[in-house]
Amino acid sequence: MYKLLAKLNKIILPSFTKQGLDPIKAKKWQMALIGYRYYITCRALDN
Numbered sequence: 001m002y003k004l005l006a007k008l009n010k011i012i013l014p015s016f017t018k019q020g021l022d023p024i025k026a027k028k029w030q031m032a033l034i035g036y037r038y039y040i041t042c043r044a045l046d047n
Contacts, residue, residue: 002043009037 016030026034 002040002046005040006044009040013037 013033016026016034021030023031023034
């Protein structure tokens with residue numbers, strides 16, 4: 001399930017690292033999105 005979510009995230013959600021976003025200057029919704037993607041990616045790698 002997490003592997004499917006990780007693939008969907010990669011397709012649908014924006015990549016802030018490619019945009020050169022500085023985490024210090026990120027807005028709250030951007031930080032929440034980064035955290036969500038991190039959580040899903042970690043769970044997908046554990047399986």
